[in-house]
Amino acid sequence: MRRSLLLTALILAGCDNTTISAAPNYALFETSEGVVYLINQNTGELKVISPARAVVLNHGDVFKDGAGELFRYLGDGNVEPVDGADWSANRSLE
Structure with missing residues (x-):
């Protein structure tokens, strides 16, 4: 046992x-x-x-990923795609 x-x-x-x-x-x-x-x-x-x-991203910053796509950082880990032509045109106005 x-x-x-x-x-x-x-x-x-x-x-x-x-x-x-x-x-x-x-x-x-x-x-x-x-x-x-x-x-x-x-x-x-x-x-x-x-x-x-x-790299530190602030709200509204635009960055390019590894594939060359542009994104805008919205905060809290959220992003939105950005059209390259629109971003270039807006960037030249600043």
Whole structure:
């Protein structure tokens, strides 16, 4: 009886162990220069996820994404597409 109880306790404790997982376990690390790294703690792989200089967008700022499309920042993480010709014409009036 004691062996089966001990064996059952060990099996249940092992099944509840979430520290050993095939899923990647990530952590963020920021250097004193402001560079942020994403670290895969299972493999040790590092990936830079931010440049040393962070870009700050203010409400109304127009920016270009990686595909070359123009967007206006509306605040709270919201953007709206901007027509390049309209933006260029309005920019020349300022």
